[in-house]
Amino acid sequence: MKVYTAFFLLALIGVILFSGTVKGTYQREYRIEVRPDGSAILVIEHRFIKGENESLFRQLSDPIYFSDTFAKNIKSLVSTAAEKTGRLNMTAKNFVMTASVLDSYSVVKYQFYWIEFAGAEDSRVKIGDVFGVEGLFLYGEGTVKIVYPREYIVESVSPTPHAESNQTLTWYGIEDFRLGEPKIVLRERGTYGFMEIIQANAILIAGSIALVGVGSISFYYYFFKARKKVVKGLIISAKAPLPLKVPKIEDAEETVMNLLRTAGGSLYQSTIADQCEFSRSKTSKLLATMESKGKITRKEKGREKVVTLIGEVKEFEKTKRRDSH
Numbered sequence: 001m002k003v004y005t006a007f008f009l010l011a012l013i014g015v016i017l018f019s020g021t022v023k024g025t026y027q028r029e030y031r032i033e034v035r036p037d038g039s040a041i042l043v044i045e046h047r048f049i050k051g052e053n054e055s056l057f058r059q060l061s062d063p064i065y066f067s068d069t070f071a072k073n074i075k076s077l078v079s080t081a082a083e084k085t086g087r088l089n090m091t092a093k094n095f096v097m098t099a100s101v102l103d104s105y106s107v108v109k110y111q112f113y114w115i116e117f118a119g120a121e122d123s124r125v126k127i128g129d130v131f132g133v134e135g136l137f138l139y140g141e142g143t144v145k146i147v148y149p150r151e152y153i154v155e156s157v158s159p160t161p162h163a164e165s166n167q168t169l170t171w172y173g174i175e176d177f178r179l180g181e182p183k184i185v186l187r188e189r190g191t192y193g194f195m196e197i198i199q200a201n202a203i204l205i206a207g208s209i210a211l212v213g214v215g216s217i218s219f220y221y222y223f224f225k226a227r228k229k230v231v232k233g234l235i236i237s238a239k240a241p242l243p244l245k246v247p248k249i250e251d252a253e254e255t256v257m258n259l260l261r262t263a264g265g266s267l268y269q270s271t272i273a274d275q276c277e278f279s280r281s282k283t284s285k286l287l288a289t290m291e292s293k294g295k296i297t298r299k300e301k302g303r304e305k306v307v308t309l310i311g312e313v314k315e316f317e318k319t320k321r322r323d324s325h
Contacts, residue, residue: 028140046109123187126184127184157169158184257295269306294310
């Protein structure tokens with residue numbers, strides 16, 4: 001075993017030194033898709049710009065190299081990890097290699113299935129102890145992506161990933177990893193604590209609080225303000241009959257005239273302002289204009305002004321004269 005491990009380390013150093021001479025044209029990605037039972041599919045992708053590093057591409061896409069070197073090295077690493085973690089049923093199988101030559105680049109993918117890659121117990125999946133084995137990232141520097149099941153959430157992770165989306169944690173390099181990292185604890189959804197429920201539903205809770213606030217303000221306005229208007233209307237009705245409001249489809253002058261007709265021809269100026277929902281100054285200017293046009297008359301009555309339709313006054317005087325005869 002020691003001789004075999006020494007041979008593997010020498011081969012690994014050779015590959016790393018060789019690939020280290022490539023600057024920006026040879027890219028690697030380690031993708032680990034973790035399952036709820038702790039097993040995982042591991043994919044190592046080598047990407048080359050077409051026409052460059054052809055010798056490395058040919059080496060990695062060679063089926064013999066894949067089966068005799070890569071697969072054996074992985075099995076040796078998994079065996080070491082099984083002893084280190086105590087998960088003695090740990091094994092690697094279903095090795096697959098694909099090579100593709102596209103328009104601008106070439107891709108070689110190594111894939112295999114790792115049984116008991118992570119520890120799974122008590123609604124949690126714990127990832128990281130296998131990274132305590134030296135040389136797990138066989139080809140050195142590269143992007144690392146760990147994809148976890150949709151029914152799980154991340155309880156803790158170290159080091160902090162550079163990006164996280166679509167159930168995927170991403171690190172753009174392995175230089176920040178210490179031995180035993182990345183270290184991740186996943187927890188099954190539905191096992192939240194109180195604070196985690198609040199955090200997970202922060203937007204919904206904030207929206208609910210906002211709705212309650214708006215509802216409270218609306219209740220205050222309609223209950224207290226509307227009540228105040230009713231009381232004010234009762235006070236006004238003690239001075240003069242309170243006519244029904246007419247639809248606001250006419251212009252301001254027509255609205256006032258219809259209001260006066262509804263009230264029998266006369267109303268206090270303040271009542272007109274309230275019923276038409278005009279300001280006091282607007283009402284005064286409007287009535288002055290109507291008075292200049294001969295549509296109404298205004299007479300002082302105490303501290304108020306009584307507004308009367310001129311047509312209604314003339315009709316009243318005619319009726320009075322006929323009754324006297």
